[in-house]
Amino acid sequence: MIVKKAELAAIAVRADGYPPDDMPEVAFAGRSNVGKSSLLNLLTGRKRLAKVSGSPGKTRTINFYVVNDAFRIVDLPGYGYAKLSRSVSENWGDMVETYLKRRKGLALVVLLADIRHKPSAQDAQLREWLRYRGLNMLVAATKADKISHRAVAAQLSLIRETLALSREERIVPVSALKRTGVEELLAAIEGALYPPESEPCAAE
Ligand SMILES: Nc1nc2c(ncn2[C@@H]2O[C@H](COP(=O)(O)OP(=O)(O)O)[C@@H](O)[C@H]2O)c(=O)[nH]1
Ligand SMILES: [Mg+2]
Numbered sequence: 001m002i003v004k005k006a007e008l009a010a011i012a013v014r015a016d017g018y019p020p021d022d023m024p025e026v027a028f029a030g031r032s033n034v035g036k037s038s039l040l041n042l043l044t045g046r047k048r049l050a051k052v053s054g055s056p057g058k059t060r061t062i063n064f065y066v067v068n069d070a071f072r073i074v075d076l077p078g079y080g081y082a083k084l085s086r087s088v089s090e091n092w093g094d095m096v097e098t099y100l101k102r103r104k105g106l107a108l109v110v111l112l113a114d115i116r117h118k119p120s121a122q123d124a125q126l127r128e129w130l131r132y133r134g135l136n137m138l139v140a141a142t143k144a145d146k147i148s149h150r151a152v153a154a155q156l157s158l159i160r161e162t163l164a165l166s167r168e169e170r171i172v173p174v175s176a177l178k179r180t181g182v183e184e185l186l187a188a189i190e191g192a193l194y195p196p197e198s199e200p201c202a203a204e
Pocket of ligand 2: 036037038051052053
């Protein structure tokens, strides 16, 4: 897939602010600061489409970006930032849950996990919840440039174990800094957006 066009379509807090549910969507979820906005910019080839922040916990809205006039990437607010007040974190859960439950066009959730760390309890919880709801999920291991090549396999295993991924579930390592993982992730997104027609039964 080649990204020719990407633009901000809507910023929403509540469901009445979402754009119409008329095209497939890929949602990005993960802790604050894990690299959601950076990955979105990398995939769309637009450096400043989504705001990248040095201080975690800034995105408190659901941001919809329309790509190639064909699908949307949805930047969900990050979780797990300790300094959030209780009411704000509860509100986070409502916001994200409402989106994930209601969106008919939701084709894939990309769960971002920092390649350096063991996924948090909240990451594992979200993964379980997505599985329970039968939602399609893919893990992107972010900031791959921050560890050495030989450490990658062990970290991917740690992520795989902690999130209880099956063998068929892939983890795509990405680096916004080195600009790696883009093709693989775009191909996976394309596969989720436009699944191949199921094989017709062979005529007897
Ligand atoms: N080294 C490195 N830093 C990254 C990468 N992706 C994001 N960051 C940094 O991590 C911080 C948080 O990134 P951001 O995209 O705003 O995360 P978000 O809160 O999940 O949207 C910023 O300081 C980014 O520059 C990456 O692939 N490599
Ligand atoms: Mg962000």
